[in-house]
Amino acid sequence: MVGLVLVSHSAGLAAAAVELTRGIAGRETPVAAAGGDDDGGLGVSMDRIEAAVREVDQGDGVLLIPDLGSAVLTARLMEQPGRVVLADVPFVEGAIAAAVAAGGGAALAGVLSAAEEARTYRKL
Template sequence: MSAGQQVGIVLVSHSAAVATAVADLARGLAGGGVAPVAAAGGTEDGGLGTSSELISAAAAEVDRGAGVALLVDLGSAVLTVKALLAEGDELPEGARLVDAPFVEGAVAAYVTASAGGDLDAVVAAAAEAYQYRKE
């Protein structure tokens, strides 16, 4: 990763409010984090669902040349991101779907990206969130 490049993060939810709230939570908990993060929630008309167009726009917005980590909330969001990745030209080069819990993974990804981690480190940090125990 060269100077000025940073991993971007896109949070894909069926709800615009949820995606925005998780982005705000990650920023707040990171206390001064600087990673580019964008919410891609809901549909263009403000309804519940996922939108290829909103996801693509969010990925373009956060792309800083070091890859884009896409975290998703539910099943059809996974399918939408997988379809975009399969198309090959709808998402920035280096875009990757991350298998991680949505909230905990988003926070871990954001902290790691803000610390200058590369895409592999960001993906690993988000995936490690599956290990967080709540008992």
């Protein structure tokens, strides 16, 4: 299965987004949180992102979903074409769409495009 890493400035937001995502997509979906800086404060930690990538990497690729700003910049530096890919998508909606696709066995490109479709979802 494709793994997902939710990268947020906030450790709490990342952890809660993982909880919500796995609650909807299924517990077996590999989704990990990389939230906060090295000390757990607001910010971004490359160490935390790397640890999360290792946690969810089953060999089928990993999708990084950042919230904004330095999370995006740090995640971009970690991209490995075809292996670790960044999704430019809404954080919550993109994570859920990606997790549902990953749980259904989609390949990395399919998981990415499912996440990208979330950008056009309307709530009403």
